[in-house]
Amino acid sequence: MVKMKITAEERNAQIVRVAMKLFSQKGFKGTTTREIAQKAGISEATIFKHFAKKDALYSAIIDKQCNDRKGESLLMKKLEGKEGKEVFKEIATFLIQTHQEDPTFLKLLMFSALEGHKLSDIFIRTRGMETLDYLAKHISKLISQGSFKKVNAPIAARAFLGMIIHYSMLQEIYGLKRFFKVPVKKVVDIFVDIFFEGMEARHA
Amino acid sequence: MVKMKITAEERNAQIVRVAMKLFSQKGFKGTTTREIAQKAGISEATIFKHFAKKDALYSAIIDKQCNDRKGESLLMKKLEGKEGKEVFKEIATFLIQTHQEDPTFLKLLMFSALEGHKLSDIFIRTRGMETLDYLAKHISKLISQGSFKKVNAPIAARAFLGMIIHYSMLQEIYGLKRFFKVPVKKVVDIFVDIFFEGMEARHA
DNA sequence: TCCTGTGGTGAGTAAGTGCTTACTATACAT
DNA sequence: ATGTATAGTAAGCACTTACTCACCACAGGA
Numbered sequence: 001m002v003k004m005k006i007t008a009e010e011r012n013a014q015i016v017r018v019a020m021k022l023f024s025q026k027g028f029k030g031t032t033t034r035e036i037a038q039k040a041g042i043s044e045a046t047i048f049k050h051f052a053k054k055d056a057l058y059s060a061i062i063d064k065q066c067n068d069r070k071g072e073s074l075l076m077k078k079l080e081g082k083e084g085k086e087v088f089k090e091i092a093t094f095l096i097q098t099h100q101e102d103p104t105f106l107k108l109l110m111f112s113a114l115e116g117h118k119l120s121d122i123f124i125r126t127r128g129m130e131t132l133d134y135l136a137k138h139i140s141k142l143i144s145q146g147s148f149k150k151v152n153a154p155i156a157a158r159a160f161l162g163m164i165i166h167y168s169m170l171q172e173i174y175g176l177k178r179f180f181k182v183p184v185k186k187v188v189d190i191f192v193d194i195f196f197e198g199m200e201a202r203h204a
Numbered sequence: 205m206v207k208m209k210i211t212a213e214e215r216n217a218q219i220v221r222v223a224m225k226l227f228s229q230k231g232f233k234g235t236t237t238r239e240i241a242q243k244a245g246i247s248e249a250t251i252f253k254h255f256a257k258k259d260a261l262y263s264a265i266i267d268k269q270c271n272d273r274k275g276e277s278l279l280m281k282k283l284e285g286k287e288g289k290e291v292f293k294e295i296a297t298f299l300i301q302t303h304q305e306d307p308t309f310l311k312l313l314m315f316s317a318l319e320g321h322k323l324s325d326i327f328i329r330t331r332g333m334e335t336l337d338y339l340a341k342h343i344s345k346l347i348s349q350g351s352f353k354k355v356n357a358p359i360a361a362r363a364f365l366g367m368i369i370h371y372s373m374l375q376e377i378y379g380l381k382r383f384f385k386v387p388v389k390k391v392v393d394i395f396v397d398i399f400f401e402g403m404e405a406r407h408a
Numbered sequence: 409t410c411c412t413g414t415g416g417t418g419a420g421t422a423a424g425t426g427c428t429t430a431c432t433a434t435a436c437a438t
Numbered sequence: 439a440t441g442t443a444t445a446g447t448a449a450g451c452a453c454t455t456a457c458t459c460a461c462c463a464c465a466g467g468a
Contacts, residue, residue: 005435007444011446026319027233029231029233029234030233030319032424032425033426034425034426042447043447044426044447045428045446045447045448045449046446046447048426048427052427054427107318110318113379114318124378128374151394151397152390152394155391156394156398158367159394159395159398161370166365166366166370167366173318174317182356186356186359191363193402194355194399194403195363198397198398198399199398199402209414209416209464236455236456238456246416247416248457249417249457249459250416250417251457252456252457253416257457258456
């Protein structure tokens with residue numbers, strides 16, 4: 001009996017961490033409170049001391065994900081001073097690399113949408129759309145500057161992000177990375193090249 | 205007591221139909237055999253007369269999906285005689301429209317990948333990759349004809365398909381169709397335009 | 409007429425599931 | 439040292455899950 005007593009806050013955070021990992025691997029329904037307890041090295045009852053229902057755990061995760069914008073600010077820092085193709089390359093590389101290193105977020109978002117939880121909506125709208133919104137604005141700017149041709153910016157943003165996210169999904173979730181091994185740089189270069197040239201205003 | 209007796213084959217198909225719908229809505233784990241039985245208007249025991257385990261039901265669905273190529277041949281028929289941008293427009297329209305009318309397949313594929321079932325691999329490789337393979341070959345042809353510039357064809361195919369599938373996913377699964385209502389034609393035109401112009405060989 | 413094969417079920421069962429309760433162990437201010 | 443709030447748990451409750459089995463209805467050949 002050398003079970004450590006830690007503060008409620010710490011235990012809280014720990015449970016959320018463990019649960020997040022498991023939910024992203026097996027979904028909400030596929031994860032049992034028993035397994036969360038076991039992986040966290042505590043008893044099941046302790047979980048329910050900290051979270052009234054299994055559902056509350058899920059809410060806490062989404063809440064955390066919605067308020068945690070480390071990734072976003074990291075990307076913004078990388079974008080500073082960049083322009084032209086470099087902006088798009090940076091975004092694409094960042095996303096693909098992030099998903100590659102840790103697909104937790106990607107899977108969590110997919111499970112959340114598929115399982116259709118109450119709070120999944122807000123999760124999707126805040127975290128799923130942030131890059132999309134940024135991109136749409138950036139594209140709008142390039143259009144008004146005359147370097148991009150006049151197309152619906154939100155749709156164009158979805159085109160670009162679609163290439164990237166779908167690529168990551170096939171690689172990480174559908175398991176294609178076992179067969180399709182290409183350096184990130186190469187993929188990014190091709191994606192950005194296609195998109196950029198497809199968007200560039202031609203001076204006929 | 206007017207329960208109809210139908211042939212085993214028919215009952216079999218009916219159960220698979222009901223199960224497929226439910227699996228696509230709530231996933232394998234999220235669907236109970238009770239609910240399948242109820243929605244099929246039979247007893248739970250009957251399901252197990254026809255399928256040894258719940259798992260066998262899942263396998264039957266994937267098997268059916270892998271052998272059912274109605275969609276593919278329908279698309280191929282639409283592509284006959286088309287060339288240039290029209291080929292891409294036809295593919296994009298077909299996919300987006302199909303997903304819009306009935307997202308069952310799309311959801312089934314996503315759940316299958318996320319839940320990581322044994323047979324999901326073959327499902328993904330046969331049904332998830334078919335259009336991708338076709339596209340890659342078509343792009344290869346256009347490159348060797350000199351109308352597309354020289355880029356890695358499989359990656360380019362993933363770029364194009366990524367735009368489309370990701371668009372469908374956001375609309376149908378992430379629920380964006382509630383906020384983002386744009387005619388299919390408009391979206392397709394933009395996607396194809398970006399991709400096509402991005403791929404075209406420039407004669408400087 | 410009886411028999412037999414086929415399609416179908418009511419009533420279970422064992423193994424989980426989320427969640428609760430009655431209780432113990434420990435840190436720490438007094 | 440002692441009281442108290444806090445962190446934690448063993449055991450188990452009520453319910454659901456996939457799955458089973460003994461049995462029934464009935465069409466059709468003998």
